[in-house]
Amino acid sequence: MKEASSHSVRRHLRIAVDEYDTAIRRFIPGYEEMLAEAARALRPAAPGPIIDLGAGTGALSEAILDTVGDAVMELIDVDPEMLNQARTRLARFGDRARFTEGSFLEPLPRCRGAAASLSLHHIPAMDAKRELYGRVFEALEPGGVFVNADATMPRELTAQEATWRGWADHLVSHGIDEQRAFEHFEEWSEEDTYFPLEEEVFAVAQAGFAAECVWSEVGITVVVGRKPG
Secondary structure (H helix, E strand, O other): OHHHHOOOHHHHHOOOHHHHHHHHHHHOOOHHHHHHHHHHHOHHHOOEEEEEEOOOOOHHHHHHHHHOOOEEEEEEEOOHHHHHHHHHHOHHHHHHEEEEEOOOOOOOOOEEEEEEEOOHHHOOOHHHHHHHHHHHHHHEEEEEEEEEEEEOOOOOHHHHHHHHHHHHHHHHHOOOOHHHHHHHHHHHOOOOOOOOHHHHHHHHHHOOOEEEEEEEEOOEEEEEEEOOO
């Protein structure tokens, strides 16, 4: 799975890493609300370690650390530039934030919570996602929580077109030319794969979780899986 294990944000989004936190708000509808909902969903995971899969600049980890007072985050990412940004961002949390340069496709540590934000769409096949969700389930302690905040895309063509249109409208509202908005989608498709929401929820449930979507906006969704126990 080369796509997920050698990902570079600089190459993929065609932006400098220090521009990421500004650009992502222009690119993703409801970005702040998405992070807030994901962080709230992880409150039952505390106290204990929470892993951030494909942590990037640490925005999700920051939201969790601010929301879940006794959380300890382990940020996992293959992109060293992004992890360096995360180290700076999360310095105020001291040893509550830990950093691992590596792939979320590698063995996962035991944890109380697992989270991902705009990272798992780099897995190109649903079979591979199911395998990852199964490994997350095994890594979590009983009663643990898994949260995936990511883009999804309806299977039905008319609904797909409406989602792309709504997503493009968000980019345009942030000063991006409409033609350039659709060019972005084409460029991102080189590494991104968006599955229907119902497939994502079903795959999380197949791993053994009680699964549901707790938030959505223009194809951006927060799916929560709760491990029994």
